[in-house]
Amino acid sequence: MLNAFLSSTIAMATPVLLAALGELLVEETGIINIGIEGAMLSGAFFALAAAYFTGSILLGLAAGIAAGVAINAILGVLVVNLSVNQVVAGTALDILAIGITGVFYRRFFGITGKAFMVSPMPRIDFGPLTRIPVLGALVFHHNILVYLAFAMVPVVGFILWRTRYGLMLRAAGERPEAADALGLGVYRLRWHALVASGVLSGLAGAYLTLAYANTFVENISGGRGYVALAVVILGRWKPWEIAAASILFGAAMALQFGLQALGTQVPYQLFLALPYALALMVLAGIGGQAASPSGLGEPYTRL
Amino acid sequence: MLIARDISRRFGRTLALDRVDFEAAAGEIHALIGENGAGKTTLMNILAGRVRPDSGEVSLDGAPLPAGSASRALKAGIAAVNQSPMLFERFSWEENLALGGFDTSGFDLKKVADRSRALAERLGFELPPTGASIEQRSVADRVRLEVLRALSFDPRVLILDEPTGVLAPSELAPFLDLLRRLRGEGRIIVLITHKLGEALAVADRISVLQKGRMVARTIAAKTSEAELARLMIGQVAISVPEAARITATDAVALKISDLFLNRDGYRVLDDLSLEVHAGEIAGIAGVDGNGQTELVEILAGARRPDAGDFSAFENGSRGRSSLAVIPETRDQDGLVLDMPLWENLLLAGPLLSRLTPRGWLRRAGAIALCRELLARFSIRAPGPDAPAAALSGGNRQRLEVARAIACDPRVIVAHNVCRGLDIAGTAEVHRILSAFAAAGGAVLLISSDLEELLAMCERLFVMSRGRLRETPVAERDPSRLGLLMAGHWK
Ligand SMILES: Nc1ncnc2c1ncn2[C@@H]1O[C@H](COP(=O)(O)OP(=O)(O)O)[C@@H](O)[C@H]1O
Ligand SMILES: [Mg+2]
Numbered sequence: 001m002l003n004a005f006l007s008s009t010i011a012m013a014t015p016v017l018l019a020a021l022g023e024l025l026v027e028e029t030g031i032i033n034i035g036i037e038g039a040m041l042s043g044a045f046f047a048l049a050a051a052y053f054t055g056s057i058l059l060g061l062a063a064g065i066a067a068g069v070a071i072n073a074i075l076g077v078l079v080v081n082l083s084v085n086q087v088v089a090g091t092a093l094d095i096l097a098i099g100i101t102g103v104f105y106r107r108f109f110g111i112t113g114k115a116f117m118v119s120p121m122p123r124i125d126f127g128p129l130t131r132i133p134v135l136g137a138l139v140f141h142h143n144i145l146v147y148l149a150f151a152m153v154p155v156v157g158f159i160l161w162r163t164r165y166g167l168m169l170r171a172a173g174e175r176p177e178a179a180d181a182l183g184l185g186v187y188r189l190r191w192h193a194l195v196a197s198g199v200l201s202g203l204a205g206a207y208l209t210l211a212y213a214n215t216f217v218e219n220i221s222g223g224r225g226y227v228a229l230a231v232v233i234l235g236r237w238k239p240w241e242i243a244a245a246s247i248l249f250g251a252a253m254a255l256q257f258g259l260q261a262l263g264t265q266v267p268y269q270l271f272l273a274l275p276y277a278l279a280l281m282v283l284a285g286i287g288g289q290a291a292s293p294s295g296l297g298e299p300y301t302r303l
Numbered sequence: 304m305l306i307a308r309d310i311s312r313r314f315g316r317t318l319a320l321d322r323v324d325f326e327a328a329a330g331e332i333h334a335l336i337g338e339n340g341a342g343k344t345t346l347m348n349i350l351a352g353r354v355r356p357d358s359g360e361v362s363l364d365g366a367p368l369p370a371g372s373a374s375r376a377l378k379a380g381i382a383a384v385n386q387s388p389m390l391f392e393r394f395s396w397e398e399n400l401a402l403g404g405f406d407t408s409g410f411d412l413k414k415v416a417d418r419s420r421a422l423a424e425r426l427g428f429e430l431p432p433t434g435a436s437i438e439q440r441s442v443a444d445r446v447r448l449e450v451l452r453a454l455s456f457d458p459r460v461l462i463l464d465e466p467t468g469v470l471a472p473s474e475l476a477p478f479l480d481l482l483r484r485l486r487g488e489g490r491i492i493v494l495i496t497h498k499l500g501e502a503l504a505v506a507d508r509i510s511v512l513q514k515g516r517m518v519a520r521t522i523a524a525k526t527s528e529a530e531l532a533r534l535m536i537g538q539v540a541i542s543v544p545e546a547a548r549i550t551a552t553d554a555v556a557l558k559i560s561d562l563f564l565n566r567d568g569y570r571v572l573d574d575l576s577l578e579v580h581a582g583e584i585a586g587i588a589g590v591d592g593n594g595q596t597e598l599v600e601i602l603a604g605a606r607r608p609d610a611g612d613f614s615a616f617e618n619g620s621r622g623r624s625s626l627a628v629i630p631e632t633r634d635q636d637g638l639v640l641d642m643p644l645w646e647n648l649l650l651a652g653p654l655l656s657r658l659t660p661r662g663w664l665r666r667a668g669a670i671a672l673c674r675e676l677l678a679r680f681s682i683r684a685p686g687p688d689a690p691a692a693a694l695s696g697g698n699r700q701r702l703e704v705a706r707a708i709a710c711d712p713r714v715i716v717a718h719n720v721c722r723g724l725d726i727a728g729t730a731e732v733h734r735i736l737s738a739f740a741a742a743g744g745a746v747l748l749i750s751s752d753l754e755e756l757l758a759m760c761e762r763l764f765v766m767s768r769g770r771l772r773e774t775p776v777a778e779r780d781p782s783r784l785g786l787l788m789a790g791h792w793k
Contacts, residue, residue, distance in 0.1 A: 167394075171391055182402050
């Protein structure tokens with residue numbers, strides 16, 4: 001029971017963490033990416049479709065990444081080059097992704113009713129380590145994407161706060177006109193962050209279908225992209241705190257599954273709402289002291 | 304040799320630069336002077352690759368520079384210091400400098416700090432303690448940090464946009480010395496200023512911009528403040544408006560007595576007193592930033608003076624409700640662009656109380672009033688329900704004047720009310736204000752456009768460093784007014 005809870009916590013935290021780290025990168029350059037939900041959903045669908053038709057998990061992951069980057073590239077043209085309102089553009093992309101994945105899904109699989117399943121991504125074999133109580137289920141019980149997600153935490157932190165490149169990224173989000181005056185190339189920096197975030201949210205989506213559900217259902221991302229946005233705020237734009245916030249969300253998800261499985265009289269929708277309610281509550285408690293980049297969400301046009 | 308040829312740049316309806324030629328030679332300090340809005344900052348931004356010109360080109364030592372690329376301009380050796388420092392508030396000062404030109408391989412902030420300290424010492428600057436963020440620093444500190452960051456590129460050309468405006472008088476002499484030292488190193492120094500004395504004291508040559516056109520380039524030793532002032536202001540028609548003279552009365556409508564205001568240890572308003580009479584248009588001329596904005600804020604009730612008072616009178620009795628203020632920054636202060644025009648009318652207190660008896664909004668009444676004002680002041684708008692954003696700049700300004708007059712005030716205070724308007728729009732606003740005065744109202748027109756004031760006002764004051772001085776009609780020639788505006792009271 002506890003083992004299942006712990007392992008499920010990490011499994012649920014992973015896609016949110018991947019997406020949130022990407023979101024952190026773009027937000028540090030001054031873009032708020034509401035379209036992250038759409039990038040995740042597209043990554044989920046195209047990863048599964050590629051893996052299903054080619055039989056290769058690796059090609060599946062590649063397709064997921066490509067889909068995430070493609071969605072972010074549309075966003076980049078809109079918000080970076082054309083200075084469209086970021087919230088409007090991002091929301092439009094979310095809706096677009098629901099439409100595209102839904103149409104393709106029904107076209108390929110809906111009519112035949114054929115099972116749209118792939119075999120799950122293998123767990124890494126840690127031998128006896130897996131049997132260590134608690135730690136085994138928490139740490140040594142997962143596939144490669146989980147370790148990749150957590151390994152990205154210090155990597156993103158290092159890039160943002162220990163390199164000149166990271167300083168440049170943050171400068172673009174802090175005061176874009178000043179960054180451009182120093183010749184840092186704000187548009188280019190924002191594109192870099194958008195591509196990186198596209199890779200990470202594509203992977204997050206691929207994780208949902210290839211490693212977690214092993215199938216696709218419409219709107220499988222189910223708001224996890226939005227949760228990633230909240231997690232960045234909860235984690236106050238700091239990678240380790242973002243990881244902690246993702247785990248908190250994962251735990252609420254795992255708890256929700258556990259409570260549903262117990263089969264009480266309480267309507268299951270209440271349990272479904274639990275992780276989101278928790279995210280809202282913590283956000284309300286912590287949100288006031290958040291330290292977002294000064295130029296976050298402001299459209300910027302070069303003269 | 305830094306050469307700019309035939310530079311033009313338009314922002315919307317404003318032609319900020321009109322086929323401007325500029326050049327500055329190695330080993331000289333070249334002053335670029337001009338009134339507010341003359342295009343000085345725009346020219347700097349184009350030289351530094353921050354703004355792309357519509358036409359024309361820039362070259363340094365014979366090599367043409369690509370238009371609109373700040374990184375290429377920096378590589379070629381052109382560094383610029385902004386009018387309001389462009390620093391990253393939440394970063395430490397070392398991080399701010401690390402984004403400059405020092406070698407930062409390995410991202411060693413300590414190395415950046417060491418090199419900054421070495422450079423600062425050479426320049427006689429003091430640096431903040433290690434790791435301090437910018438947020439707490441004074442404006443003068445920020446200017447120094449930005450100068451330091453610009454010099455970290457070891458630039459061949461250093462352009463400074465009104466750097467002395469924020470320096471205390473005691474900091475000025477060392478700063479000018481620093482510029483001379485940099486000139487001695489063979490660099491090209493371009494100093495943008497509107498302080499004539501400063502330009503004459505430090506510059507070798509002086510270029511004068513006037514309303515986007517380069518009107519003169521002279522050798523500093525061969526010119527005078529009076530000549531520069533005349534060049535800056537240009538030809539203005541000297542006339543005394545007939546209408547105002549006819550309607551002016553003896554009844555005081557606005558009385559400002561002994562206003563003082565200090566900020567950051569500077570005296571912004573210095574014993575300012577003024578009376579405006581019913582039926583007249585009185586004007587205040589001056590270079591922006593000499594206390595006009597603060598005076599308007601005090602009259603609007605948005606700021607408290609340290610000492611002094613003002614009152615508006617109606618038939619000899621006091622009452623502030625009869626005073627309407629049209630502030631300068633229209634889009635920020637005056638209108639809410641997303642709101643319909645009729646709702647914008649309600650933003651004025653007297654109209655709000657008139658149109659919301661007992662707390663209920665009289666929507667139909669507000670819309671009817673709006674429609675009436677649109678017609679009476681020939682404001683071109685789709686209708687009362689259109690958002691203010693749908694109006695052109697000129698029509699927004701007319702709407703604000705109309706709203707002020709609809710409040711039925713005795714006194715209107717208007718600050719730079721025609722800035723950015725075309726000729727027809729300006730004439731229309733002037734006509735409205737003149738009609739208001741002719742009907743017994745009092746107008747205080749505060750403007751940096753001397754031509755406007757000379758055409759509108761019989762009584763004209765010049766404001767400089769927070770003080771007022773009346774200029775009799777006999778004194779109104781451009782060079783004399785220019786000197787007064789530059790603070791030479793004699
Ligand atoms: N980004 C901009 N958008 C619109 N108008 C601008 C912009 N920058 C400058 N202008 C206009 O161009 C003219 C010249 O401005 P500027 O170069 O800042 O003058 P100065 O520095 O001499 O005071 C002004 O009328 C100003 O309003
Ligand atoms: Mg300027």
